[in-house]
Amino acid sequence: MGRRGKKKGRPISGWLVLDKPWDFGSTEAVSKIKWLFKAEKAGHAGTLDPLASGMLPIALGDATKTVPYIMDGRKVYEFTVAWGEQRNTDDLEGEVVASSGDRPDRTAIEALLPRYTGVIEQIPPAFSAVKIAGERAYDMARDGEVVDIPAREVEIHRITLLGCPDADHAVFEVECGKGTYVRALARDFGRDLGCYGHISALRRTMVAPFSEDAMVPLTDLVALEEIEDDAERLAKLDEYLVPPGEALGMLPRINVSEDQAHRIRMGNPIILRGRDAPVATDDACAFVRGQLLSIGEVADGEFRPRRVFKG
CATH class of the missing domain: 3.30.2350.10 (Pseudouridine synthase)
Structure with missing residues (x-):
């Protein structure tokens, strides 16, 4: 070998x-x-x-x-929607596939937003990395194939209209969960408002934590x-x-001794003692001397390492 x-x-x-x-x-x-x-x-x-x-x-x-x-983790985006055109990519890169001379006013836009808050059904853009029968949707779309992506649930925690700089544009901020396509939001806003729309600017400002x-x-x-x-x-x-370790603040934390750390490095479970120990969880992280040592599960009074860090 x-x-x-x-x-x-x-x-x-x-x-x-x-x-x-x-x-x-x-x-x-x-x-x-x-x-x-x-x-x-x-x-x-x-x-x-x-x-x-x-x-x-x-x-x-x-x-x-x-x-x-x-x-x-949750994500926050600030984005601008340009009204009047729907594009096949749902952003500035694509070709115009529909257009309208109508423009929504602020009242109509704000009335629409509650429909997009909470768990909603969303169809990802045709030009996206979603896989269909093993192929990326954007590869199929570029080859001229009709891309039929089923709707899926995504969660929108909040969405705010930040302003309307002119009749052709509106600026939003959205906090959303995994798998949300902001380009699809712009597309769907435009369709619901009867004027079409696409993303003209997009900036991500947070990925929790x-x-x-x-x-x-x-x-x-x-x-x-x-x-x-x-x-x-x-x-x-x-x-x-x-x-x-600072990226794992959402997980229960267990501080372990040097002896326990040695067992974990060998791939062995350790017995948890004390009233503050997690009872049962699929994901917890173990620290030694303030450094991340392992991610694992807690069950039957034990921490069972699944991933061990070199430290």
Whole structure:
């Protein structure tokens, strides 16, 4: 058997809360961050379209094990709808497929919003990453195929009309759950108001548990390339990383001793004692000396590790 190749990159671990620039793909952004940090591995939590800007949490190293928990977090978007045209992509990139000279007033827009609050049925855009019989919807749409995506439930926690800068545009803020397509909201608003509409600007300002003030502009990171000394440059970059454990505030936390930590590192369960110990849960995280050690389940008075972090 051949020897495994040595991993390239540094074994760093943490989250970078990137402020992704407009006209820059999510995959492109992850590659850029992985290269800047010289990281072994990287991944992101929640794709942003190239024409969207804002928060793109990027996990480096062991933090990639926490990606599913960030994917499930609430998200906040600020977006502008341009009235009068429906486009096949539901944003500025697409071709116009329907148009109208009608424009909604503020009263009509605000009256519509309660229908889009709570758990709603939403049909994702034809140009989306949703899989149909194993194929991505956007690949089928680009090939000229008719894309029939079934409606699915998404949750809208709140939606607010921020303003109407002119008759052709309205600006909104929405807080929503996993799987919500803001482009589909713009499309459906336009249809319901009888004037058509598409996204003309989109910015994500929150992916729970990360807040807007945690975002780091890509230009700040790129500027550090001017530092010639590798060690100094990488140390400056690492200051922007958020420890993996800080992304798991939604999970019950268990503090363990060094002896217990050793058992967990070996993949063994530990017995939980004390009245503050979780009774039973599918997901909990164990910490040792303030550092994330493991994610696992609690059952029958035990913590059973499922994912262990190097620390």
